[in-house]
Amino acid sequence: MTDDNLKEYWAINIRYVLILISIWFIVSYGFGILLAPMLNNIQIGGFKLGFWFAQQGSIYVFVILIFVYVYLMNNLDIRFGVQETEEDS
Amino acid sequence: MSVQIWTYIFVGITFSLYIGIAIWSKASSTSEFYVAKGTVKPLTNGMATAADWMSAASFLSMAGLISFMGYDGAVYLMGWTGGYVLLALTLAPYLRKFGKFTVPDFIGDRYYSQIARTVAVICALTVSFTYVAGQMRGVGLVFSKFLEVDIFWGVIVGMAIVFMYAVLGGMKGITYTQVAQYCVLIFAFMVPAFFISAQLTGNPIPQLGFGSKLVDGSDIYLLDKLDQLHTELGFAAYTSGKKSMQDIFFITVALMVGTAGLPHVIVRFFTVPKVKDARISVGYALIFIAILYTTAPAIAVFSRTNLITTVNEQHYEEMPEWFTTWEETALLNWVDKNGDGRITYAPGQAIVGNPEINRANGKIIRGEYGEVTLLNLLTSTENELYVDRDIMVLANPEIAGLPNWVAALVAAGGLAAALSTAAGLLLVISTSVSHDLIKMQFKPDISDKKELFFARISAGFAVLVAGYFGINPPGFVAEVVAIAFGLAAASFFPAIILGIFYKKMNREGAIAGMIVGLLFTLAYIGFFKLMYPEYNTPEYWWLGISPEGIGTLGMLVNLVVSLIIGMIYPDPPVEVQEMVESIRYPRA
Numbered sequence: 001m002t003d004d005n006l007k008e009y010w011a012i013n014i015r016y017v018l019i020l021i022s023i024w025f026i027v028s029y030g031f032g033i034l035l036a037p038m039l040n041n042i043q044i045g046g047f048k049l050g051f052w053f054a055q056q057g058s059i060y061v062f063v064i065l066i067f068v069y070v071y072l073m074n075n076l077d078i079r080f081g082v083q084e085t086e087e088d089s
Numbered sequence: 090m091s092v093q094i095w096t097y098i099f100v101g102i103t104f105s106l107y108i109g110i111a112i113w114s115k116a117s118s119t120s121e122f123y124v125a126k127g128t129v130k131p132l133t134n135g136m137a138t139a140a141d142w143m144s145a146a147s148f149l150s151m152a153g154l155i156s157f158m159g160y161d162g163a164v165y166l167m168g169w170t171g172g173y174v175l176l177a178l179t180l181a182p183y184l185r186k187f188g189k190f191t192v193p194d195f196i197g198d199r200y201y202s203q204i205a206r207t208v209a210v211i212c213a214l215t216v217s218f219t220y221v222a223g224q225m226r227g228v229g230l231v232f233s234k235f236l237e238v239d240i241f242w243g244v245i246v247g248m249a250i251v252f253m254y255a256v257l258g259g260m261k262g263i264t265y266t267q268v269a270q271y272c273v274l275i276f277a278f279m280v281p282a283f284f285i286s287a288q289l290t291g292n293p294i295p296q297l298g299f300g301s302k303l304v305d306g307s308d309i310y311l312l313d314k315l316d317q318l319h320t321e322l323g324f325a326a327y328t329s330g331k332k333s334m335q336d337i338f339f340i341t342v343a344l345m346v347g348t349a350g351l352p353h354v355i356v357r358f359f360t361v362p363k364v365k366d367a368r369i370s371v372g373y374a375l376i377f378i379a380i381l382y383t384t385a386p387a388i389a390v391f392s393r394t395n396l397i398t399t400v401n402e403q404h405y406e407e408m409p410e411w412f413t414t415w416e417e418t419a420l421l422n423w424v425d426k427n428g429d430g431r432i433t434y435a436p437g438q439a440i441v442g443n444p445e446i447n448r449a450n451g452k453i454i455r456g457e458y459g460e461v462t463l464l465n466l467l468t469s470t471e472n473e474l475y476v477d478r479d480i481m482v483l484a485n486p487e488i489a490g491l492p493n494w495v496a497a498l499v500a501a502g503g504l505a506a507a508l509s510t511a512a513g514l515l516l517v518i519s520t521s522v523s524h525d526l527i528k529m530q531f532k533p534d535i536s537d538k539k540e541l542f543f544a545r546i547s548a549g550f551a552v553l554v555a556g557y558f559g560i561n562p563p564g565f566v567a568e569v570v571a572i573a574f575g576l577a578a579a580s581f582f583p584a585i586i587l588g589i590f591y592k593k594m595n596r597e598g599a600i601a602g603m604i605v606g607l608l609f610t611l612a613y614i615g616f617f618k619l620m621y622p623e624y625n626t627p628e629y630w631w632l633g634i635s636p637e638g639i640g641t642l643g644m645l646v647n648l649v650v651s652l653i654i655g656m657i658y659p660d661p662p663v664e665v666q667e668m669v670e671s672i673r674y675p676r677a
Contacts, residue, residue: 021174058429083365
């Protein structure tokens with residue numbers, strides 16, 4: 001494992017984190033708070049959309065984001081050969 | 090059978106279970122006591138983290154708070170879940186790779202300084218004590234209502250139980266007890282929710298139910314109906330709320346970042362074997378948490394609707410039995426201001442202060458209609474109803490007319506939630522004292538057995554202090570807890586993040602940042618919550634930020650101070666920079 005390889009691994013990791021954190025921010029602070037009054041004009045079933053994002057939707061998105069990150073990082077670990085072996089544990 | 094007998098049965102069974110686990114899982118080394126030897130399976134850890142995380146505030150108070158806050162309740166829902174994304178993406182895997190016992194371990198080693206370690210210990214103790222007081226209060230509340238014992242004795246019993254499994258089993262005992270407690274609390278939370286959702290909307294899934302139409306034949310959506318009731322009574326519409334947008338924003342950030350900086354949560358990710366396990370167990374934890382957190386806003390809507398339709402403009406004499414039993418606990422009271430014998434519910438406080446029951450020779454003095462009378466002065470509002478927000482979850486099954494065993498189940502769940510969180514916090518407190526202070530600062534050559542002994546002593550001492558604050562609490566359960574988050578956000582979070590992602594961050598910057606962040610936040614909260622509570626209104630707040638949201642600003646202050654002071658002083662030593670490099674890769 002060369003230093004350049006590790007640098008690339010870290011750079012890709014940072015990119016994943018930044019993209020996922022942006023989605024995290026847009027859904028919770030964007031849809032749930034800043035844009036909520038506007039989104040409340042749209043009603044789906046009994047839910048006003050801004051209210052739904054603030055009290056339901058953002059939480060579902062949080063769960064999905066974590067599992068996406070786990071999936072991406074497990075693959076990235078293998079691609080760069082930095083995954084842990086059984087003896088490491 | 091009465092609720093009380095059912096409660097004794099459920100509480101008896103669950104407490105025996107916890108004690109059984111305590112005896113089975115006795116810890117024999119400090120590694121077992123602090124991090125369960127790092128051998129916990131990710132799914133187990135996820136469940137234990139969820140129980141650790143969901144406190145008396147989440148279980149007992151949150152749905153009640155939301156039902157009085159409406160849309161504004163989103164600060165708790167997003168704030169107490171969103172932090173897990175930060176944990177999974179920016180903290181847990183790296184701290185696992187670092188692989189020691191505590192957060193102060195990381196701060197002390199990363200910032201190559203005993204002062205940094207001490208500052209981190211002080212932050213950990215301040216945060217944990219603030220938080221644990223709320224838990225003990227929750228225990229007392231459940232005991233006093235359901236088993237009709239004094240809050241004082243309720244707290245004592247709770248302390249004794251936590252003492253047993255936290256002091257004996259340490260992290261190992263706590264982990265397996267928390268798994269059991271998660272099962273108890275989630276079952277207890279969901280059962281009434283299914284029943285009530287089906288009753289009101291015909292859909293048993295509460296997450297869908299509160300967006301459905303009512304089954305009373307009116308063909309109107311539940312939320313629309315509630316908005317309508319609110320507007321008629323003069324409240325703000327339920328789905329729009331009344332806090333300012335910037336305050337909502339700041340509180341949510343403080344709670345999210347605080348979550349990611351809470352030592353008792355972070356330490357759970359030291360207990361799994363691998364970096365990979367640390368990542369996935371945050372995901373599992375959030376699923377288990379989300380089950381409760383997506384149900385709570387539905388319960389809030391159900392109980393709010395049920396409360397308003399049951400009491401408003403109805404005769405006191407026609408009130409169901411639950412109304413009168415709660416009156417005697419001074420958590421739900423009526424004062425007939427206009428003398429018409431009907432309960433008028435409107436915005437504003439009904440009375441001055443918390444209800445004080447009017448007694449003569451220990452007997453309650455009753456009014457014209459048989460209501461419990463109060464000594465309190467009346468306010469000039471039209472509102473005649475006092476409702477303690479903490480009772481909304483506890484009273485919910487009775488308000489909806491569910492069987493007695495459901496109400497008793499809620500009591501057992503509330504206790505499980507409070508005890509599991511208290512134990513996790515007490516472990517952080519005892520580890521801070523025995524490991525971070527005694528072992529790392531004063532007596533590095535101490536034997537493992539002696540260290541374990543000190544860990545147990547300090548856990549015992551922490552239980553006593555927590556109990557004291559439980560009996561003499563400084564406010565509503567959820568509010569006390571909310572403050573701990575501000576402190577965690579303003580102290581730990583920036584130091585850990587910079588420590589992982591900014592290799593050149595040095596000790597001088599980190600220490601200055603933590604101290605300034607913590608003091609700033611403490612001073613702001615202390616000013617409005619302790620010294621001048623009469624000024625605790627939006628017009629006096631700085632930039633319109635409430636004490637609950639000030640941690641966000643504290644965190645920013647911490648970041649700026651860290652970076653500026655950091656620039657003045659030299660870079661950290663090469664071995665520290667290499668250590669930072671090494672925690673970035675699962676194997677390297």
